[in-house]
Amino acid sequence: MAADRPVKRKRRGSGSTGQGGGSFLRQRTDPRSERRFEPKASLELGLTLLGMSVAALLAGAGVYGQWFRGDEAGAHPYAPYLLLGAFLLGAAAGLFGQWSMKAIRVGDAGVAVENGPTEIERIGWNEVTGLLLTETALTVQGSGTAIAIPLRAHLPAASRVLAEVRKRIPGGAVDIEEGALPAPDDAAGEVRPLEPPQVAGLRCKATDKLIAFEADARLCGRCGEVYHKEGVPERCATCEAPLR
Ligand SMILES: [Zn+2]
Structure with missing residues (x-):
């Protein structure tokens, strides 16, 4: 019976730039997820x-x-x-006093902080301009915005963010020593599915073409960069992940 099962074909393609395999190209509606971290009551x-x-x-x-x-x-x-x-x-x-009661989310859509029940501030991986680790916090910098993750209340989230940045943004954490934070714990944080991103009205990162319809959008599965389906480059313009 087991012999009839389809064999995983994913490995063979990785490294090449052929269809499927190593490509990070994603449809807008492909499943994405993130982890939600509650602050540790300190x-x-x-x-x-x-x-x-x-x-x-x-x-x-x-x-x-x-x-x-x-x-x-x-x-x-x-x-x-x-x-x-x-x-x-x-x-x-x-x-x-310590007032960091906010939950943090880390996943395919970047880093987010819950400022209120319905107010979520988010920085996509493709928008990250820097990562700063101090004694007390890991700060994710975007253009014109930043999310500070206090280490005392949010060590698992900070570890996860650092690991994701190393994986998704080439050179994004070169200033931070290996082992500066503990390795991320897969048991920490609640995994939740993400809604498909709102991309209509954005512009293709490679060609600047307006994405008028959600169906025309393609995403980089590594950093979340957005492309028009007719303008997808060989490699992601932001993180250099193979897209074709
Ligand atoms: Zn990318």
Whole structure:
């Protein structure tokens, strides 16, 4: 029975520029996916929230003590101190606390940060102009925009981004040492399918031809660059992946 199964033919073509095989050319509707990473609830975040809660309690007590004790009792002598404490603690939590609660997405469509339930900021691999690793964050730079991935809350996402950049953008991470971040963990992040990209109205990267219809678009499967079906070059103009 097993002998009747079609043999994987993919390997033979890889390396050549023949049809199928090594080509990264994709239709707009070819399946794509990404991983969604929830931020790790850290000690810093817990302390930030605790600080804010205590500040709110102090503020409540302070406001009551200062103004709401009734005419006979008057303002409590400690009330101004409670208010001052609340202000200082709240300010400290706001200034130094950790507020990176945003989920990060990494996949075929690049890197994205969820700024809100429906507001997603995205940088495609073909739009990445630089990658910067510091002690605290991995920053993905695009033209006129950047997404900073805090390492404490998002180490698995940062590892994934670094590995994807090495795979998808030639020379995109040459400034970052091998092993600077741990290897990506396949168990981290929830894999989700991506919608086909909105490409009507964009221009072909190679010929500048307007892509009037979604069906005319072709994509580079490695970096996501967009081409008109009549203008697909031998190799991707952005990442040099073979397209024919
Ligand atoms: Zn490409």
